[in-house]
Amino acid sequence: MCRVMEEKDLGFMKIGIDLDGTAWEHRNFFRELIMSFQSRGHEIYILTAHVGLDKNDIQLWSRRGFPNPDGYISKIRGQEEIPSRDWKLDTAKKYGLDYIFDDFDTGEVRLVRINE
Secondary structure (H helix, E strand, O other): OOOOOOHHHHOOOEEEEOHHHHHOOOHHHHHHHHHHHHHOOOEEEEEEEEEOOOHHHHHHHHHOOOOOOOEEEEEOOOOOOOOHHHHHHHHHHHOOOOEEEEOOOOOOOEEEEOOO
16 A cells, blocks of 8 residues: 655655766756755755866856755765765765665666665
8 A cells, every 4th residue: 555655754854966867867857856855954965976076067057057955975086996886875875865866877867765
């Protein structure tokens, strides 16, 4: 049996969103999703395997009409050799993210639950 979840069931969430293959490929969806989640008090983070998120990514995010995220999480020098999927899952746990949206370089965006 399916039960409709009420807002009180969800609680506060921290959500990570990938750039390449995810936010960039589905702009309208993620813009609306981010605005909706933030309006309800949830936090949104950019989670990208780019090394040292640069100003170009941040400026592009803004130019494309995305609301300001609550934070940016990216690889740092020395982490280049860590496979993106492994790095993202470990990093999401480290930062206490509850969910991430990512395509993991497959072209198919997935919602992954991190912390239970």
